[in-house]
Amino acid sequence: MVAVELRPEQPAASAGASLDIENVSHAFDLDGSVLRVLDSVSLNVEPGEFVALLGPSGCGKSTLLRLIAGLEPPRAGQLRENGQPITGPHPSRVVVFQDPTLFPWRTVWNNVALGPEAQGSLKQQRERVDATIDLVGLSQFAKAYPHQLSGGMAQRVALARALVNDPEILILDEPLGKLDSLTRLTMQSEIVSLWRSKGFTSILVTHDVEEALFLATRVVIFSERPARIKADFRVDLPYPRHRGDPRLAELRRESLALLGLAASW
Amino acid sequence: MSDVTALHPGDTGLSVATGRTEALTGIAAGLAWLLAAVAAAAFDDLGDWLETQNYAIGVGVFGLSFIVLGLTGRWFPRGAAWVTRAGPWLIALGLVLTLWQLAAAKLGWLPQPFFPPPQGILEVYTFEYEELASHFLASFRLLAVGFVIGTIAGFLVGVSIGWSHKAGYWVHPVLRFIGPLPATSLLPIVFFAFPSSWSASIFLIALAAGFPVAVLTWSGVANVNTAYYDVARTLGVKPLGLIFKVAIPAALPNVFIGLFMALGAAFSALMVAELVGVKAGIGFYIQWSQGWASYANVYAALILLALLCSGSITLLFRIRDRLLSWQKGLVKW
Known part of the structure; x- marks a missing residue:
């Protein structure tokens, strides 16, 4: 068991993995016709980076996340984690989905414990499960069932369930999309501090330009389907960031322009 | 104040x-x-x-x-x-x-003896309790053995056709063809195909109980939200774990509806089996008493039968409430 060491100031550079996406194309068969969703996407993510993927609704960003998670193989191209080809799901790449998707028949504790349980290491990791539930502030709810939790609490459990595996790449598929705006802001800050303390690589899909700019070190903007990379820029601001920062407002205007919404701003 | x-x-x-x-x-x-x-x-x-x-x-x-x-x-x-x-x-x-x-x-x-007074029924219990008890136990044994065999088989069939396409291809048509057949319609075949009327009765009860469990388990397993599988797979759960840790728990509410229906079907099959085949059990006792026009015995046995059926359902719901305590809004019994 690896002890969780919290180093809030400097990211633990070793914890994250690099991710290489090379010429990846993907398509779905829909009643005989082929729906192309990704068109030769290439992206190299450094260890410990926080990359936000922005794009119009239904452009294929979430599909890209499924490929990174290894839930599906791409039609063409290759994905590599630390240089190793991605062939299937692995607990080093965990996904937090838009819906918390907690198993309703498991308590909070047992939901978080599923990863270690599947690895056969739950006996050694019990304290780690406790610590991770504590980390997301839900130790009082360890024995509660999912239907007793609010939306924000459920999403925190989903986050803990991912983090307990000590992922090298944390894949966030619009994890805050369904939360109320206050919970959303709180959890944005929580995600930033978790990422900074643990140092994993983060890939976030979001619709929310502000969220992307507030969280990420790098923002990638996709075109309409089939998704192609339209822009890729760094957010050169130190953490913790300020929502009122004029530089953020400037980046926001540029991003919205790239998304085709320049007229409204 | x-x-x-x-x-x-x-x-x-x-x-x-x-x-x-x-x-x-x-x-x-x-x-x-x-x-x-x-x-x-x-x-x-x-x-x-x-x-x-x-x-x-x-x-x-x-x-x-x-x-x-x-x-x-x-x-x-x-x-x-x-x-x-x-x-x-x-x-x-x-x-x-x-x-x-x-x-x-x-x-x-x-008119007597068709509608005896309460003391007439009490008389049956005080004078014939040994015989009644032995028939009650015979019925209970038949029901329990048949129900357990049938529901285990139905559950396994349901999980396998819900999970594996190959199993579904072969078993599903058979299930669709034979399942809806009232188990009792097989009576003429069953009683010479099996070595004893007891094993034949067990088969009938198991068949009647197995069908609803198989169908509901199957639909429960087939309708599990695929997002659960995605989450479990990214957490490193292997295929066998997906069956035991995701598919089966997610299907359990359905399985219990199947078990409830199976109990009803098993009661009917039990009565038919006892009226036609086995020479013991409450159903047999009822028919035999009617032959002697001892209607008080019929009522006494019916009351016991009602207790057996109602008690079985109560027991099933107790077990379900235990296992499905995570669920909201359970069906009441």
Whole structure:
């Protein structure tokens, strides 16, 4: 068991993995016709980076996340984690989905414990499960069932369930999309501090330009389907960031322009 | 103080009234049952029933105890609460017993031996309890063995066709073709295909119970939200784990609906098996008693049968409430 060491100031550079996406194309068969969703996407993510993927609704960003998670193989191209080809799901790449998707028949504790349980290491990791539930502030709810939790609490459990595996790449598929705006802001800050303390690589899909700019070190903007990379820029601001920062407002205007919404701003 | 009563106007008034309500309900229920006792004891029976006196004493003791429970609420609140809650039912039962007694045993309104008075049924229990018990146990054994075999088989079939396309390809058509067939229609084949009528009956009950469990388990497994599998797979759960940690728990609510339906089907199959094949069991006893025109025995056996069926369903729902405590809004029994 690896002890969780919290180093809030400097990211633990070793914890994250690099991710290489090379010429990846993907398509779905829909009643005989082929729906192309990704068109030769290439992206190299450094260890410990926080990359936000922005794009119009239904452009294929979430599909890209499924490929990174290894839930599906791409039609063409290759994905590599630390240089190793991605062939299937692995607990080093965990996904937090838009819906918390907690198993309703498991308590909070047992939901978080599923990863270690599947690895056969739950006996050694019990304290780690406790610590991770504590980390997301839900130790009082360890024995509660999912239907007793609010939306924000459920999403925190989903986050803990991912983090307990000590992922090298944390894949966030619009994890805050369904939360109320206050919970959303709180959890944005929580995600930033978790990422900074643990140092994993983060890939976030979001619709929310502000969220992307507030969280990420790098923002990638996709075109309409089939998704192609339209822009890729760094957010050169130190953490913790300020929502009122004029530089953020400037980046926001540029991003919205790239998304085709320049007229409204 | 006046503020408090203004906010909760019912509170104090209600608790005083409850004490009186308990007493009144207890007395009313007790009087109804004493009336039933008097109706039995005060007049001569038209027929020849042996337990009239014991019946009257028993019913009278119940009546007195309801009165005592109603009056001692201050010291035994749980007993009084029970009397208050059950009160209307107890009163109604007491009146029905009285009416039944008069109509069947005293006034001759009900034709005998088809509608025996309550002491006639009591007589069956006191004189034939050994025989009744052996038939009850025979039925229980048949039901339990058949139900367990059938539901385990149905569950395994349901999981396998819900999970594996190959199993679905081969088993599903068979299930669709044979499953809806009433198990009892196979009677003529089953009783010569099996070495004993007992094993044939087990087969019939298992078949009847297995079908609903198989169908509902299958649909439960097939309809599991695929996002659960995605999450479990990214957490490193292997295919076998996906069945045991995701598919089966997610399908359990459906499985229990199947088990509930299976119990009903198993009761029917049990009765048919006992009426036609096995020479033991409540169903057999009922038919045999009817042949002798001992209708009191028929009623006594029917009451036992109702207890067996109702008790089985209660047990099933208890188990379900245990296993599915994570679920909201369960079906009530």
